[in-house]
Amino acid sequence: MALQLLVEIGTEEIPARFIPPVLEEMKTSFQKRLDQERIRVAELSTMGTPRRLALMGRDLAAQQDEITAEIIGPPQTVAFDAEGRPTQAAQGFARAQGVTVADLVMVSTERGPYLAIKKSTPGQPTRQRLPEILPEWILGLSFPKSMRWGSETITFARPIHWIVALLGDEVIRFSLGGVSSGAVTYGHRFMAPQAITLVAADSQAYLKALEQAYVLVDPVARQEKLVKELEQAAAQVNGQVVHNPELVQENTFLVEFPSTSCGKFEAKFLELPDEVLITAMREHQRYFSLREASGKLLPHFIAINNTLARDPQVVQQGHERVLRARLSDAMFFFQEDSKIPLDNWVEELKGVVFHSLLGTSYEKMERFRALGRYLAERLSPDKVEAVSRAATLCKADLVSGMVGEFPSLQGVMGREYARRAGEAIEVVEAIFDHYLPRHAGDRLPDNQVGALVGLADRLDTICGCFGVGLIPTGAADPYGLRRQALAIINILADKKFYLDLAAAIGFSLNLLQDKLTAASEQTGAEVLDFFRARLHHLLTGEGFSFEVVDAVLSTAFTDVVEALEKVRALQEVRRSPDFPALAVAFKRVINISRDTPPGPIDPKLFEYPAEHDLLAATEQMEATVSQALPARDYPAVCRALAALKEPVDRFFDDVLVMTEDLSRRHNRLALLVRISQTFLKMADFSRITI
Template structure:
């Protein structure tokens, strides 16, 4: 080992990066150098959005993080990949944060394992893993049953774990599309289908992780209402799980289900207050406007318990509406207007979760 260690120090990591051009990462996805260039660009995008101060260090860490794969030490002892990259980087006088990220970008190495401590390591880790996932899906190397030769499930769980641990707020769908932009020349399947498939792959892994912590029906309901900002989804899950213990919950869920059963898919028509001919219609509409105004600011603040408390105030006006108003009126304009009002009410509920899925 000492011989390999001493021999390796005769070649700088920067010079080893060039050697990655001769290492085939995957036949359809190109060399390890091409892969590094892709996830380097993706890591920079993450840094730009989440911590611009470390963009340069993120780029440098990504550039160097695979260099030790062509070292003698890692060639002989593959289990020290990343670790040797860190040590060689430190010996060469690289920024300590960059060197640490070289080792961290492989984390987590197993479910529940250590996660990157630094943003630099986290950005490179997410980018590298997402390039692997999107690349494999792009060329048809999709896991089936127990077969997952490229460990895509582990990579996906790793990304989810890092994002939730660091509380990174970004659009997963946008990041997947950024990755597919970088993979454009390699795509062997329709791009839109690849994006949909990767999102679904993430959704399934996320649901599996969350059902270990929350009731399956709550997870199903929340994820059905939107799955793009993972931290936001987790926050909605926590809030709804807590709210489910409140006495208001059951009647509120019942009110939503009544609304959903009548509107089915809903109706895309603006509500016209001049068509109201029952006091209960106007009462519900005014309650809706009040809640909509307060809920929007609570959503922006991520205060989901406040959102639920606001939505809960609609229960009595909704019940009163159903007691006093014949929704399916003979007059088509009146009927359409009443369905439009209920569609608006359902829209408020669906921001949080699809209550019809809660048992």
Template sequence: PDASAYVARLGDAKVLVDPAARRARMIEALEAEAKRIGGKVVPDEFLVDECMALVELPHAIAGAFNPEFLNLPESVVIAVMRNHQRYFAVRNAAGALMPAYLNVVNTANAPQVIAQGNDRVLRARLKDAQFFVGEDRKVRLEDRVPNLDRVVYQAKLGTVGARVRRLAALVQALGAGEEAKLAAEAATLAKADLVSYIVGEFPELQGEMGRFYALEQGVAPRVADAIRDHYLPKGAGDAVPTDAVGALVAVADRADALVGCFGIGLVPTGSADPFALRRAAIGLARIALEGPLDVDVKQTFGAAYDQFDGVALRPKDDVLAQLDEFVRARLRAFYGEAFPGDLVEACLGAWDGASLRDLDARIRAVAKFREMPAYASLSVAFKRAFNIAKDAPVGEADPKLFADDAEKMLGERFAGVRSVIETAVAAGDYESALVAVANELREPIDKFFETVFVMVDDEKVRENRLRLLGTIARTLTSIARFDQLSA
């Protein structure tokens, strides 16, 4: 047989070989069937990919369930359909969940018979979920917290109960006032739903069900939201906590995991990261940059380490140093998706490893600086200044020893703009600092290198010129390592 006819012959046998075509047909069938029953499919890319791989020629069949099950939390209904049956949920025009579902099948024969069988199975699954939620409602979240002492988090790091106590103490160390108080309450309850029936059945509902039960039991809405939101972001496409209470618990949760695991030597390798520590580090960055709180990495990790009372961790300085390297590596990858690698490296070289927003401000300011007309000549001059000044003697240049007009001009212009640069840097306004650099130093530093020979025989003049370049280099290094930037 002719191999070129392979796809066509399988098509005649009702097998759609091309995955992209099969996927497109399935989505079209789902949308058409949802429209027929007056709704829209709830998007679920994972389920689309899973079903696409299970069928050969996709068809969609609608089914229904008793509306009484809509009294369950929406996330539970969707989880039952998705996880147990691989059914798609449907919403009406108002966005409310409908008592209906869509099933992807291989054949359109006898759809009513298929739907009746599906309805019967789904009804039993929803009944189970209804029972689990009913049983869970009999126990308040705070009464579940002691049970967390029977759940092991990690053999050397203790139980989830011990971890919850660390989180409650950590948010109070990191926060202040009412927000810290609410965050401590949220941290105490954050993992309580892990020992509920429904989360035992559907682990992906952790946090979501904690919030649901908390609201039912009269917990403050900000605390309830934090129970759910402290897991955010779960992945690259997820939102971050928008409220400071949830953000504070989310930061503490990730810091505890990172410090604890690094403290016992459980460091991610190329093939293994069982505690998702890489994702935790990026989560900290995203919470700081997209959420309501900045994250001081040094302070956060230091405070997190201090909560591990009675746990045998490696020395604090060693753990924090290793975490600093790890976070920098993750930030290189994170920023490397949007900015040139040399720019990111130059800013990391000047960053003190504390505020994540500070690093972000440096990177964005240097990126804008790189677009300025003055950048090309300044970058060359800065590199020369950095290279020459590597072995510069300590101290300030003496204006009385300036022997050349060009060095006098550079010394005067730098003296005039230095306080402007330092004030802007102290305020984290790196963009203004670099605008001042471009406006005031471009001409004098170009002329200096055109007309002045630094390494003259006169020792005093030579060392004075080195001190001038060294002071300029140190001032610029407070923004970025410009010697690491390409032209």
């Protein structure tokens, strides 16, 4: 008989950001524990609010699955004599298992027939296992931060106040942190704090009972109500809510029963940049901003409340009073910042430590400004001076009052102050764009100046950290170097910047000479390998064949965009009928010439026509490749390489490479090495299986 399960952990208010990940963990970890316990369940679901985390199980098996074990005994030849009578070995095995020889069976194994016994152990009732499973599962849940309370030694996100544990209509009894499980939950802390006794583990009845007590346990239903009320409140002032899914989710997990309050602020604050107003409302108060249909910000906001207000006007005035203070602070900082030239702030960076091992933010700026000029000279020569100016100013706002109050506005305020100071538009936009992308899925820089400054800034950070031993490990990447390397790769690919990455790394490390604690050459190799690994991870994650990516990146990797194009071309060629010929030809060449150094080829030492034919085909192939590679026509490169299939096969059929005549042997190996070197300009085809 299948049973329904309901578990609710009632707590003090859990931070909103803790809840979504733990709800997912609750489901996966409980499913894993049920699998270990051999308890089947049709479906698990989780829901939660700041004050409760709930797990519901549909059609939970009433009993563990039975265990059937097969115990192998002696082989048939040992267990029975020539007349088929059980030997002492068979009788001893049966006695050890507590059965008679007649209960034993013969089973087939890889080593032949063996005597065995199959034992079945019945499962325990689920209700007997849950008192052990549930407390262990609850304490195993992880949070960014946990706490202890009172004299208890257990830890949880917040103190536990009650636990509901129902299997059907039966309470699963256990105690945790001084709290005994039961069938009693509680409604909204302020609007319906009374106890609610649940009759059974009926999820619909549970949700309905709490909804009547002003608790929407289901976050989907809670968010739908929140969004609907946002839209209604915005319509009252002819506005539209500024799109912010993260703020919607955060408010969803800040309340148990959302209601809205639409307030207003003084029009003078609209003189502040839009980003300042939106950030002040969002980060400090979790308020939603409103725009007109034209896109202009309105002097209104919407707050999300956790209660239905007795007097909405009083609540609205309270929100307005708090926001007025925040916006007044923002206005003060903005006005004071506007009095100071950006170049003055650049000087102040000399007093800001970037890292104790890598110097001040001013020193870092000087390094990546020089690196930015180096990149611009090679990738966009007409942008050198713009890159230099943008690099000089892009960190200046870090010492501004506004960024000190709202750190998330770094780049945004620098862009605004530069615009007001009359800087060139490409410099203005680059000050913000050089931070892009800020996180996974974020947009890439729109202009080349911002892209080049962003590349230089990130490459200086990566080279600096590697140069002083701050290298990411499998468990930690405190400086976000993997994310920064991925950003560099994506920017290079997006802008089609064909950059000699090894040379750029070398230039960056040269600027860091007085900071490095490791040899420059060794550090450069480690940084290049780091980029190779990130690109490998990115491409395989995008669905490219592991072998194709490995074949391209195992050669002389130094240009990200070229590597991307080679992988795309080789992936396409691998699907064509020509590819097996290409791979076979290379493998035959590389297998016999591996570890052989290059050498001169003397046609006078050729004995067979196949040698002359292969040299002629090689020269023709080299001519085609020498034109196709600079043009980055990688499909043409692959076709030229594949054309060697027949002359290579004929060469191996007619010619003994490892002849006793050493001069001819070295001559033939030199020819094969020459071919392999050309192949390796595209990829190491030996890494690809056919």
